[in-house]
Amino acid sequence: MNTQSPNSWQPLLGGIVAALLVLIAFNSFVILNPGQAGVLSILGKAQDGVLLEGIHLRPPLVSNVDIYDLTVQKFEVPAESSTKDLQDLKASFAINFRLDPLQVVEIRRTQGTLQNIVAKIIAPQTQESFKIAAA
Template sequence: MKNLQLGSLQSTIIGAILAILVLLGLNSFIIINPGQAGVISILGKATDGAFLEGIHLKPPFISVVDVYDLTVQKFEVPAESSTKDLQTLTARFAINFRLDPIQVVQVRRTQGTLENIVAKIIAPQTQESFKIAAARRTVEEAITRRSELKDDFDAALGQRLDKYGIIVSDTSVIDLTFSPEFAKAVEEKQIAEQRAQRAVYIAREAEQEAQADINRAKGRSEAQRLLAETLKAQGGQLVLQKESIEAWKSGGAQMPKVLIVGSDSKSNVPFLLNLGDMQN
């Protein structure tokens, strides 16, 4: 009976020792997956050097490993600023960023969690960077030259976040709005420009019409001059007589059967014309 109790006690002790060894083993290493980095803290103090992907040993029970995601993160951050012409401009940015694995220990010491990084670092620095970019241009330039606004914003934000161990991969402007007063001013300006363009078109049209009238008047004057010269020249009277007959014919009036013209003393030969033959 005594031997059975002794054997049972030994089994219990061995089982406890094995359980302790297993527990120690489980708490003596950690596995870091690809795209992650671990920061180990021993007795509440972060140690230098981050754990990158792979298996790592750590002191059991007295150490904690904080794992950070090194892949690209995306957060939307609102921002508001005044432009060079003192107009209010609001925007919403999508910030794609990742943590620098070399500085992840410093990030753990100064900022802690990823939520703190967004709230304490990225959001305020986004606001300041937007103020820098917006203050360099008017609200109209910010809207019509959005790509230039984004370039200035990216440069300012990247420079500010780099010292915190945050690498900006890309940014995009999700929304860009301005005050209702400016929207009304833009609409009025567009209407005024359209009216001005219409006035210029009407003025050009009137100028072209006036020039056409001048050209037609010059043409009539030249025709009258040539006709006068023709009538003054020898044989001009015959031209006048022919035009009179053609006008008579085209007018449809009753024409005389015989017409004699040029019987005055200035005509060399009387002009006798049987109009009845012409009608036949």
């Protein structure tokens, strides 16, 4: 014989609902530290307007904030080339760069991540410039 009342599951259900509401509430905020910028994407679409340092609201569960480092980045690029008299040259360049905070949304749309910027723009341009200078 069952001696529990039929409403004994209601406190458990109330606790689960309260926990979900707290989880959604904490998922509604993003905090960006100094030297960071964020791009808000809702359902995969980057929204106009850069999120700069501070606390920002975002739609829970359907949004994502991509965070970019705005401080000076250092990237080392190895380069090889040959001179006119077929001498092999090897060099290593240290490239310092930083992202423009006003262009972060456009960078997110066209290049994606910081690693893509380094791999697709900075490294090839540095190697090409070294080859032109060595020739």
